[in-house]
Amino acid sequence: MPEIKVPFYGHVRQYHSIKKEIDDAILKVLESGNYVMGPALKQFESDLSSYFGTKYAIGLNSGTDAIWLVLMALGIGKGDEVITNSNTFFATAEAIWIAGAKAVFVDCDPKTKNLDPAKIEAAITPRTKAIIPVHLYGLSADMKSIGEIAKKHKLAVIEDNAQSIDGHGPGWKQGEFSDAVCTSFIIQKNLGTFGDGGAVVTNREDIDAYCRKMRNHGSTVRSVHSFGFNSRLDDLHAAVLSVKLRHITKWTDRRREIAARYTKGLQGTSFTLPVEPEGYRHVFHLYVIETPKRDQLEKDMIAAGVDVKLHYPIAIHQQKGFPWKKKAVVKKVPNCEKNAAQCLSLPIFPELTDQEVDYTIEQLVAWDKANGKKK
Numbered sequence: 001m002p003e004i005k006v007p008f009y010g011h012v013r014q015y016h017s018i019k020k021e022i023d024d025a026i027l028k029v030l031e032s033g034n035y036v037m038g039p040a041l042k043q044f045e046s047d048l049s050s051y052f053g054t055k056y057a058i059g060l061n062s063g064t065d066a067i068w069l070v071l072m073a074l075g076i077g078k079g080d081e082v083i084t085n086s087n088t089f090f091a092t093a094e095a096i097w098i099a100g101a102k103a104v105f106v107d108c109d110p111k112t113k114n115l116d117p118a119k120i121e122a123a124i125t126p127r128t129k130a131i132i133p134v135h136l137y138g139l140s141a142d143m144k145s146i147g148e149i150a151k152k153h154k155l156a157v158i159e160d161n162a163q164s165i166d167g168h169g170p171g172w173k174q175g176e177f178s179d180a181v182c183t184s185f186i187i188q189k190n191l192g193t194f195g196d197g198g199a200v201v202t203n204r205e206d207i208d209a210y211c212r213k214m215r216n217h218g219s220t221v222r223s224v225h226s227f228g229f230n231s232r233l234d235d236l237h238a239a240v241l242s243v244k245l246r247h248i249t250k251w252t253d254r255r256r257e258i259a260a261r262y263t264k265g266l267q268g269t270s271f272t273l274p275v276e277p278e279g280y281r282h283v284f285h286l287y288v289i290e291t292p293k294r295d296q297l298e299k300d301m302i303a304a305g306v307d308v309k310l311h312y313p314i315a316i317h318q319q320k321g322f323p324w325k326k327k328a329v330v331k332k333v334p335n336c337e338k339n340a341a342q343c344l345s346l347p348i349f350p351e352l353t354d355q356e357v358d359y360t361i362e363q364l365v366a367w368d369k370a371n372g373k374k375k
C-alpha cells in the first residue's frame with residue numbers, strides 16, 4: 001500500500017479554503033431570483049474586464065464557445081484557414097470546425113510546447129484568416145512574434161487562454177497582441193467554477209457586440225431576435241467566479257512555488273522538465289514532464305499512490321477517424337507528436353501540500369534511478 005495518496009485535483013480543498021465567501025455568494029444569487037443574465041453576470045464581466053484591463057468581457061457557457069463565437073464574429077468560416085497547434089486540448093480545433101473553417105496544424109516549439117512562430121509563415125496561404133495560439137499548460141505563447149507575423153499578413157489572432165489566466169510574457173499582457181482572448185472556467189482550470197463556463201475578453205467593440213447578441217439567441221432586446229445560440233454564463237457560476245478571481249494571483253503564486261519545488265527536486269533525473277523563458281509568468285495549470293517510458297511511469301506512479309494524468313496523449317491529427325470529413329491540413333509536426341507520446345502531468349494545485357509534493361518527487365526520483373536513462 002502506498003504511504004500517502006496524492007490527488008490530481010483539489011476542487012473540494014479549494015472550496016473549503018474559501019467556503020464562507022462561496023456560500024455567501026451562492027446564497028445571494030439564490031435569494032435574488034435572478035439566475036440568467038442577471039446582476040451577478042454583469043458584475044463578473046466587469047470584474048473580469050478590469051482584471052484583464054480590457055474594455056469588454058462576455059461570459060459564455062464554455063471556453064469552446066468563446067473560440068468559435070470569436071471566429072464567427074470575425075466572419076471566419078467556410079473556405080478560410082486557421083492556424084493552430086495539434087498538441088492542445090481537442091476543443092481548440094473543434095471550435096475551428098464548428099465555425100466551418102479549415103484547421104491548419106503547425107508544429108510546436110520543442111521546449112515551450114507552444115506554437116512555434118518560426119513555423120507559421122510557411123503555413124500561411126491566401127485563405128489564411130487567423131492564428132489561434134494556445135497558452136499550453138499555463139505558459140503564454142510567444143505572442144509578440146505571433147502578433148508581428150499576424151500584422152504582416154493581416155491575420156486575426158485569437159488567444160486560447162483556457163489554461164493560462166494570470167500569466168504574461170516579458171513586458172506584455174495577454175490580449176495585447178490579439179483581437180480577443182478566450183478562456184474557460186471549467187472546474188479544473190486555474191479559475192474554475194463548479195461546472196462549465198467560459199468568456200471572451202477583448203477591446204474590440206464589434207466582437208463584444210457580436211458575442212453578446214449571439215450568446216442570447218441573437219437578442220439584446222426582449223422578444224427581438226436574429227439568428228443566434230444559447231451560450232450564457234449562469235449567474236451562479238458568475239458569482240462563484242467573482243469570488244475566485246479575488247484569489248487568483250495568490251493561487252498562481254502557490255502553483256509557481258510548487259512548480260519550483262518539483263523542478264528543484266527533479267534536477268539530475270532523466271525527465272524533460274517544463275521551461276519558463278525569461279520574463280514570462282508561467283501559471284502552471286499543469287506541470288508536465290516528458291519521458292520516453294511514459295506509459296510505464298504512469299502505471300508505476302498510480303500504483304505508488306500519485307495520481308498523474310496525460311495532457312494530451314493523442315495529438316488531434318492522431319485521433320481515430322481524423323478529420324471526420326472536416327477540413328484540415330497537417331504540416332510536419334514531430335515536436336507535437338513527441339509531446340503526445342511522452343507527456344505526463346504531475347499533481348499541481350494551490351492546496352497541494354509540500355509533503356505531497358515531496359512524496360511525489362521521492363517516487364519519481366526512485367523510479368528514475370531504476371528505469372531512467374541518465375542525462
Ligand SMILES: Cc1ncc(COP(=O)(O)O)c(C=O)c1O
Nearest residue numbers: 062063064089091092162184186
Ligand atoms: C486549451 C484548451 N482550449 C479550449 C478548452 C475548452 O474549454 P471548455 O471545456 O470550457 O469548452 C480547454 C479546456 O477545456 C482547453 O484546455
